[in-house]
Amino acid sequence: MRRAAALFAAALLASTAAPALAEPPPAPDRPLTDPAQEARARALFGDIRCVVCQHESIADSPAGIAADLRGLVREQIAAGKTDDEIKDDLIRRYGDYVLFQPPVRIGTWLLWFGPFALAAGAGVVLVLRARRRGTAEAPPLTAEEECALAELTADEEAER
Amino acid sequence: MIVELGAFALILALALSVLSLALTAAGRLRLSPVLAGAGGGAMLASAGAILLAFGALIYAFVVSDFSVSNVAMNSHTDKPVFYKVAAAWGSHEGSLLLWCLVMTVFGGALALARGLPFGLKTSAVAVQAGLSSLFLAFAAFTSNPFFRLDPAPVQGASLNPLLQDPALAVHPPLLYGGYVGFSVCFSLAVAALIEKRVDPAWGRWVRPWALASWALLTVGITLGSFWAYYELGWGGWWFWDPVENASFMPWLAGAALLHSAIVTERRGALAGWTVFLAILAFTFSMLGAFLVRSGVLTSVHAFAVDPQRGMMLLAILGVAAGAAFILFALRAPAIRSGAAFAPVSREGTLVLNNLFLTAAAATVLLGTLYPLILEGVTGATISVGPPYFNAVFNPLMIVACLILPAGPLLAWKRGDLKGALQRLWLAALLAIAAAFAAFLLFEPKKALAAAGLGVGAWLILGALAELGVRTKAFRAPLAETLRRATGLPLGAWGMALAHAGLGVFILGAVVETSFKAEAALALPLGGEVAAGPWKARLDAVRVIEGPNYLAEQGRLTIMPVDGRAPERVITAERRFFPAGGQTTTEVGLDFRGLDDVYVVVGDRAATDAGERAWIVRIYYNPWARLIFLGPALMALGGLVSLLDRRLRVGAGSRAKKAAKPVEPVKAQA
Amino acid sequence: MTIFWIMTALVTALAGLAVLSAARRGAEAESVADRDAGALELAELDRLKARGLLDEAGWTAARAEAGRRLLAARRADRRPVAGPRDRYWVLGGIGATAAATLGLYAVFGAPGMKDQAYETRVREWASAPEALEPAQVAAVLGQVVKERPDDRLALTMLGAARFEAGDPIGAASAFRRALAIQPDDAQSWARLGESLVRANGGTVDGDAEAAFRQAVRLDPDQLGARFYLGDAALARGDRAEARAMWSPLIAVLDPSDPRRAELQTRLAEAAR
Known part of the structure; x- marks a missing residue:
């Protein structure tokens, strides 16, 4: 009996404490018909x-x-x-x-058009560089260069 | 004692990393193999020390040692052992330790590599040691996982129950393998700039590292998306959330890098692009780390907020990336290779590929950071979400995908565009037919979705067409085709798999996004709700008890609206975790072929008639499986391509012997 | 402590050994130039040509470019040579590393602190139960219950300990398990109810009320349960029920006890 009273006392103390503030539950969803x-x-x-x-x-x-x-x-x-x-x-x-x-106004032009501008701009640069480089092919290896190259690869094989 | 040993090991790792930096830098300057070798050894020792530290941390989690602050904040005795171990790398401090571990282990692998020229290898190990020193210092001094509490709390505060999922437990190690793998590419790139030498030998080292990192990142990101879809209960798989974007940027840069590295490996061309992309990929990795941990961005899955640590990470990023880009600006002209190619050639399409992927990465970067920048500069707040990315990112990628199948069919140096397009006519025709069929068959009719489906089909058919051309399918006897097919290098199979995988992903993404349906109703027992061609009936709800949670479990029957397929019973739960006070949902899934019927049981409510009811949401996601199958194929393709290199090392000598007879002929000509 | 410092010394020595052996291997290794590089690159070009990915003119030009680059690189390469005093630099570096580590650890670490594995702590607490805090008592009892899941007494004690330690949900769980073993324990029902009320922040919800009713049904003298049932009844506006619940309670309390007055006041107020 005394133990029950003790627990009861503790419980009373607990219940007189301020209840936690709870957010009201959100309004239920009513889908349109x-x-x-x-x-x-x-x-x-x-x-x-x-x-x-x-x-x-x-x-x-x-x-x-x-x-x-x-x-x-x-x-x-x-x-x-x-x-x-x-x-x-x-x-x-x-x-x-x-x-x-995001809205489309001056402050967000970079956001909306930046990537396309980047792609287009880089594309233009690449095209110009390709044009400028022209189609000059490297001249084929001379006989001496071929010999030196063969020596090089033979060296490598010997080293291995 | 074990925990303190781990704390000691962490500091030892930092000191060894600094030692490695000093020794390799000195070794490079004085061209001394002794100093350089010692530096490599120090890097390996550092990796061993961090491994020890990580082991100690895992031990602390497994025995629930709450005197370690990290364990007290992120664990609980009720947690299953597997998740206790996973919690070791689930927090900010633990994951940073994992980052450092991967960085030093990869640095050690670089130090052990054979066949790299001395200067390049020593410089690369030095740069890697510099990076790991920076990150280890950050870990040891600001985010030390071994911080002790005295007196120790009796019980831990428990990790978020959302993270108690196998997919998510494995997600960080895979992601970090990817992010930190790019650090090796970064180190090799900076070393190349220091040595002023970019050639196919260098490319031969960068490409596998880039490919492996990218493949790991693909799996890591897909796992995260997969987890969000199957676990969070909102039916989506990608929301252009800032943290998702933070992982997507390195992925895009990495995809560009691995293709650019192919060109550098084969022909020595695109040196500048490859070096730039290597630096960019790791910069994005570091940027991602900063964004996720600094609290600068609002996101559902950012780490605990700490602006001060964020500033320090930003400083590391600034120092490392800033130095690298400045070096690139200064030395880019010196690394020109002189390997020329025509605009229409395989190199040319790969340049376009680089361009589009970089522009795409720039889009994601802009979209993620713009709200911050705008707010900082003008004070205006805006939101950037899916509508923006759909409008800007998608068109760029679609153009890239349209060009993609032509690339593998063009020759190196100078390609024949007309010939390539001629070989693709059948694939193009079938793709257009598929688009029309989709337009006619799918309800509701959406032209854009049909076009998107056509693009996906174009990629798959293009990959098949390329394989067909290489094996002379239908143009030669079957025996020869088979012989050619088995003789194809693994790299060709890998490429076809990866490109087809991209197509599969696009198919899944387009169909799921355009034709999905959802509905939500407060259902009493026996009530039904329908979405698309499926409906769900709530049969029963009961309370069950799990190891550390209480759950409300609903049993539902899924049946087709038109009655033409069998019924199936599934369960969905809402779990409540007393220790942390959190609620999670376990989605009920019904796999119907490629489609998913996806049910979530939510809060209790009351129907209009006042009966006890539960909010049940049903989602119909057509072709959802392809969304995850696609990236899995891409990662598999990457793995297959990686194996190719290994097999080729031996084949090199065979090919060399075969090449010998050719030279004398050329010399005479 | 000594064992700890021995272990740290061992770990540091191992690290130093790794560095030294790597240094020795560096000295013995020959020039690490990429031996196959040139041959492999040229072979690659030949292979591309054989597969039809490089036409004749392209192959010649590509070979020329590659060949010239290889020759130039070969001329430019310098071979590394070990310096005479490198060994001492390495040793010095290792020494400095060890010293720095010890110094930093002494400042930032907690050398003497022991591991505190959960099970070890619980065993310590179990061996000295007098001076324990409620949370620790709960931990010890939790361990006992894990070993003996059917021990009803341990479960009820666990519930009480958790309640005291401020873990009402854990307490409710323990009481539920005890009641599953023996459902006619009125006191456990009452305590279950109280745990649920505290978990709910003071309000008596359906589950708690059901628990209290069970308690009173089994033992009408459960005063705590009566209090809460009366409280819930008043909240519903059911004054008769409240009075029925609280009358024995008021009778038991001492007339000078302020709580008796409070209960009577509340009943009186509800009448209005």
Whole structure:
């Protein structure tokens, strides 16, 4: 009996401690009834970043805000907005960070066009160098050179 | 005592590495074989010391010695023994020790190599010793795995249960074999610049190292992708995540390097390209190490964040890569080989290959670092993800893939393009037919996907066409074709396998990405959810207990929507690990031919009617198997090509004797 | 300690030996120029021609390029020669390495520290059970339970120890196993419930409530269980149930005990 009381006391102490703050569970997913619209929604989810996660899209993230964004996108699709309008709206709310496709503006020209420029530029350099080198072939080995070469390979075989 | 012996061994390894650097550098300057030999010995001794240290660390994990800080943070007595051992290289400190181990072992192999010219070999070992000294110093002074705790905690903090998977346990050693293998190519390249000499003999050493490293990296990356697909439960296999990109950049540079090294080995040409790519590949490896460990990038699988260590790694990277590139800029003109070739020739296509792969690597680099750079310069935050890479990376690779099959059919020095294209007409025709067939047969109709499938088919058929040309298939009697086939050098088979493997991968990637389907519903017992041509019915859910976890296991029946294939029962779990408080999912997989039906049982929920339900997600991934089979074939092709060199060393003397009669004829002419 | 330093000396000596033998092998080896290089390269060109990958004119030109390069390289190569005092440099280097290692290790290492394998520590604790902390007690008992998985008493003690050590989930697991062996142990049910409540951060969920009900069913005097069941009932708004659970509890407590007053207040508040 005393032991029970002791445990009970310990339990009381534990229960009067402040309960841990738990995040409310995310709103459940309600897919759209029209399969074409739902497919559009799914495609968009892959392009939208979950802003509180580490490089995940809202399609798979368990975070609350991801669920909210999914709901928002579905609402807007059902309301008849186009994909671009939805994306623009998200950018207005959260900034460029929310989309996985970086914007195309002066600050990102290097990003978008850099690789193609590099490939094209290097290609041009190579073509010019090839032209300049011309097609001069190395003249064939003279007889002396052939002898020296034969000596060299014979030496090598002897050494081995 | 064993643990402290390991700590001592680590410091000994550092000192020996510095000794190796000093002795080999002195040996090279004074042309002394005694000093150079001693330096090589010091490198081997350093490798032995790190092996001892690593053994001590593994011992500490196996006996759960929690006085070692690394063990206390990354292990737990409940962990199965295999994963305790794997935890030795799973943390930042342990994996860095593994990096150093591989680096010194490969340096030792370089020191033992026979047949390299004295100056080149000594310089290369010296550079390798310099690299290993830098990394060992970093390990010993900032990331020492033998840091002790006093008093020792009673229990460990346990490694992430996600990492308790055989594929992931083996993933780091393979990756590091790749990354650090490129360090040998780097050392050989810098040595070539120091010696001002790049010739086929040098190429003969670089190519196998590049090929082996690249093959290991291929397997390592594929294992990681494979693990993510089968384990994480989000149905994807590549997300252009910064850490994934960090491993992809050295892979692209390595692929370019091994092809460029082929040219240098055969003809001595492309010396500048090969040296540059060798330096670039290892620079990307080091950059990857920095990105993953510094906390600079946000990623689901970065190591524990520590900006200070990150800065030191960046400094090492700066010193090593900076010195190498500066040396390259200064000495590149001196290593010109003078081996000329026409623009249309095998060398020419390999130059194009170098170009495209380098541009692709630059794309991945830009995409990964741009958000950082932009934020640093202007303060604007952007995200770079799959849409960017699909728009920029894919076109570059597609053009490269279109050119690829023509390359092996062109001769060296001056190729006959028309002849090569003529030999490929049948492959091209069949590829286009395959694309049309795909467009007509697959639902929904997607032109781009059909075109992508055509590209994959083009690569496979091109590889077959090349083999057909070499063996004179259908143009000579079967007996002769077979004789030629068995006489083909292994390198030819390796090349065909690898290129076909790339085609197989493209087929799988295109079909899976374009035609996959998924659905998620809160299912009560007996409920069904469908994706694509398959549906899943949740039959039962029960609680089971594993060695160190509790799990909710769902039993599901997978059946075709149209009823034309048999039903199968599979299980999927959600596991809860009490020691660390984490939850993982065990995916339920149903293999249907090349396709995967992939089911994940998630959180408890309630249906609209208020019944107890579970969120079940079903994914239909068509041709998913090819995504992993392709790279496996590529790595196999690499392995086969590697074997070719070994067999050729003996064949060299035979060929030489055969070549002898030719010379007198030439001299007379 | 001495054994440790002997081992370190041994390891260092082995390393030094490796360096010295490599130095001797370096001295004995002849010029390490690539013996076959030239012949192999020319043979490679011949082989490419034979396979049709190099045409006649290309082969001649390629051979010319390669040949000239080989001849030039041969002229430029210098043979390495061992210096007279190299041996001393090597020995000196080894000595410096050993000294540096010892010095660095003395500064950064922990030479005297023993290995502390888990099983060894547990055995030490088991041999001196008086002055142990709860976590250590739990570790010892965990070992006992591993050897004797059907020892119900050890399992219940393990559960209690883990609870004290702040591992409520481990405690719950231990209690579950004990109850699997003997399901009519009211106290273990109650303790299981308490472990689950603590694991949940103070809230009584379904599993905990079920455990408490079992406890009270088997032994109506389980006061701890009664408290939590009453708590859960109040949370549901079921005042009658709460009163039924707590009445014996209130009766048992001393009238001056503040907890009695608290329970009564809470019941009274719920009425409103």
